[in-house]
Amino acid sequence: MLKGKALKFGDNISTDDITPGRLFHLRSNLPELAKHLLEDFDPSFSSRVKPGDFIVAGMNFGLGSSREHAAVVIKRAGVAAILAKSAARIFFRNAINVGLPVLICDTDKIGDGDELEVDLKGSTVRNLSNGAELPLGDFPDVMLRILEEGGLIPYIKKHGGFELQS
Amino acid sequence: MGKTLAEKILSENSQTDVHAGDIIIARIDLAFLQDGTGPLALRQLQESGLKQVANPKRVILFLDHAAPSPSQELANDHITLRQFARKSGTQLCDVGEGVCHQLVVESYASPGEVIIGADSHTVTAGALGAFATGMGSTDVAIAIALGKTWLRVPESFKVVVSGRFNKGVYAKDLALQLIGKVGADGATYKSLEFSGEAIENMSMSERFTLANMAVEAGAKVGLFPSDETTRQYLESRGRGNLFRSFRPDPDAEYERTVEIDATGIEPTISKPHAVDNIALAKELAGGKIEQVFIGTCTNGRLEDVAIAAKILKGRKCHPKIRLLVAPASKEVLIQAMGAGYIQMLLEAGAVLQPPGCGPCVGVHQGVLGNGEACLSTANRNFRGRMGNPEAFIYLGSPATAAASAIAGEITDPRELM
Numbered sequence: 001m002l003k004g005k006a007l008k009f010g011d012n013i014s015t016d017d018i019t020p021g022r023l024f025h026l027r028s029n030l031p032e033l034a035k036h037l038l039e040d041f042d043p044s045f046s047s048r049v050k051p052g053d054f055i056v057a058g059m060n061f062g063l064g065s066s067r068e069h070a071a072v073v074i075k076r077a078g079v080a081a082i083l084a085k086s087a088a089r090i091f092f093r094n095a096i097n098v099g100l101p102v103l104i105c106d107t108d109k110i111g112d113g114d115e116l117e118v119d120l121k122g123s124t125v126r127n128l129s130n131g132a133e134l135p136l137g138d139f140p141d142v143m144l145r146i147l148e149e150g151g152l153i154p155y156i157k158k159h160g161g162f163e164l165q166s
Numbered sequence: 167m168g169k170t171l172a173e174k175i176l177s178e179n180s181q182t183d184v185h186a187g188d189i190i191i192a193r194i195d196l197a198f199l200q201d202g203t204g205p206l207a208l209r210q211l212q213e214s215g216l217k218q219v220a221n222p223k224r225v226i227l228f229l230d231h232a233a234p235s236p237s238q239e240l241a242n243d244h245i246t247l248r249q250f251a252r253k254s255g256t257q258l259c260d261v262g263e264g265v266c267h268q269l270v271v272e273s274y275a276s277p278g279e280v281i282i283g284a285d286s287h288t289v290t291a292g293a294l295g296a297f298a299t300g301m302g303s304t305d306v307a308i309a310i311a312l313g314k315t316w317l318r319v320p321e322s323f324k325v326v327v328s329g330r331f332n333k334g335v336y337a338k339d340l341a342l343q344l345i346g347k348v349g350a351d352g353a354t355y356k357s358l359e360f361s362g363e364a365i366e367n368m369s370m371s372e373r374f375t376l377a378n379m380a381v382e383a384g385a386k387v388g389l390f391p392s393d394e395t396t397r398q399y400l401e402s403r404g405r406g407n408l409f410r411s412f413r414p415d416p417d418a419e420y421e422r423t424v425e426i427d428a429t430g431i432e433p434t435i436s437k438p439h440a441v442d443n444i445a446l447a448k449e450l451a452g453g454k455i456e457q458v459f460i461g462t463c464t465n466g467r468l469e470d471v472a473i474a475a476k477i478l479k480g481r482k483c484h485p486k487i488r489l490l491v492a493p494a495s496k497e498v499l500i501q502a503m504g505a506g507y508i509q510m511l512l513e514a515g516a517v518l519q520p521p522g523c524g525p526c527v528g529v530h531q532g533v534l535g536n537g538e539a540c541l542s543t544a545n546r547n548f549r550g551r552m553g554n555p556e557a558f559i560y561l562g563s564p565a566t567a568a569a570s571a572i573a574g575e576i577t578d579p580r581e582l583m
Contacts, residue, residue: 012350012351012440014548014549016528016546016548016549016550016551017548017549017550020528020550020553020555021527021528021529021550021551021552021553022528022529022533022550022553022554024202024231024232024240024527024528024529025232025236025237025239025240025529026239027202027205027206027243028205028206028239028242028243028246029239040549040550040555059351060350060351060354060384063350063351063384063548064286064546064548065202065285065286066203066283066284066285066286066288066300066301066302067202067203067302068203068206068284068302068303068304069206071302072206086351086354088351088354088384089354089355089384089386090286090300090301090302093301093302093305094301094302094303094304094305097302097304097305098304140189140318141189142189142316151304152304152305152308153210153213153214153304156214156216156308157214157215161312161314162191162312162314162315162316164189164190164191164316
């Protein structure tokens with residue numbers, strides 16, 4: 001069970017919004033890159049985000065470049081999960097690979113600052129601020145297992161390879 | 167039940183009978199990294215404890231996004247990638263060779279292969295009938311070690327393009343129209359599978375442009391059937407022996423069919439800050455721009471340079487425009503020089519940049535100032551993409567770019583052809 005505060009964004013937050021190309025030279029310096037998380041979109045974001053918070057967005061979160069750094073710096077900021085109406089394919093896979101859950105649900109029922117409770121096993125989000133219960137979309141078993149291990153690297157360390165069929 | 171192109175390629179790869187929604191372990195025929203995603207991939211590889219590289223001859227490291235290096239940090243990243251290539255026996259394409267996707271189609275990709283690259287525009291090789299898709303650093307790192315990855319077999323959209331392109335209209339205009347119609351997330355996770363008269367008549371260069379932009383509609387792959395044009399291209403590249411015909415079955419099931427009449431398409435532009443935010447060039451005529459960029463994995467090929475050069479020949483770039491040209495590969499540059507195109511462009515006032523990604527990614531070589539606008543032949547116009555969140559990016563064809571450079575403002579290229 002995860003509990004935290006919603007930080008609300010709109011549709012089409014790109015990987016250029018999260019980790020812009022002008023910071024390309026910081027990609028091997030993740031602590032420094034993390035200080036600039038989403039800054040072109042919201043200059044106060046890296047000081048506003050607290051461990052356990054949720055990023056809540058609309059459609060197509062993480063569209064654009066395959067740069068996994070976008071998912072890595074969100075994870076480093078302590079964000080517990082991303083909740084969105086939909087997520088771009090590469091970002092979705094990257095986030096799971098670094099142990100950051102991306103949960104698909106109707107985020108219209110979540111406002112900025114709302115307190116949320118996420119039950120991953122029960123596949124629901126409860127908005128404690130307005131009482132709304134939001135079902136979560138499901139994703140492939142293989143992703144769930146990678147997420148349960150904390151990401152693809154710990155998964156591979158444990159299993160040595162991909163195990164699809166249980 | 168018949169199979170789509172995606173189902174055919176992935177069935178053969180996995181040696182099982184697969185359909186959309188199935189999860190498979192795919193054998194990776196080609197895996198690659200670039201200088202923006204490679205260093206993280208190598209750190210993840212080290213962290214994984216995996217020591218082996220499954221198939222070093224089919225792993226490539228490209229130095230193209232920040233090449234030549236604009237900073238000490240990136241120069242050090244380049245050292246890391248070169249050292250890994252030397253130690254592991256993997257292939258290195260160093261500074262000045264060109265953009266990864268162009269080099270992949272020139273020298274590596276073939277029909278029926280499964281290709282993954284740590285770059286979203288890996289989809290470009292779908293034009294050759296390869297199941298080519300972008301992934302992140304960790305996925306590609308593990309695939310480099312194991313020679314495998316997991317894939318979900320995507321549902322497919324059948325994109326039927328009938329008719330013929332009118333003068334001044336190109337694959338880029340079709341790509342932008344398609345994305346405008348489907349939306350930037352309309353094909354998320356899907357395989358876009360192209361067919362129809364206009365598709366059959368397209369050159370390989372135009373097919374690369376269209377496949378390249380499949381990801382801008384959210385797609386996982388953009389696939390063309392491999393045909394006579396594919397075979398001739400592979401033969402011209404010394405890979406004729408690797409040609410294989412892949413076509414979808416007539417009774418394949420598609421999630422959606424999208425029909426476009428090429429005859430009705432006019433020169434098209436994506437406006438800031440979204441690729442699906444399209445308008446006709448004539449509707450935006452007179453729009454303010456300060457920079458024009460011709461290049462990238464979308465439109466930096468010989469045919470693109472030729473289109474621009476022929477429009478600019480004997481004319482001059484408007485004095486307030488900075489015209490930047492970056493050929494997509496060294497070979498494109500050499501051929502463009504041989505054909506006289508580079509001379510025409512330089513005499514018209516262009517600035518020639520080394521083969522590579524140029525200013526597309528916002529690292530260097532043409533970062534925009536506050537309030538400035540660029541008309542670019544690239545594939546993305548997100549806010550901040552070219553290095554400044556206070557700047558504006560319009561996307562269009564090489565013809566639209568060249569005509570706009572001459573006029574000093576956004577221009578429908580048909581007025582100068």
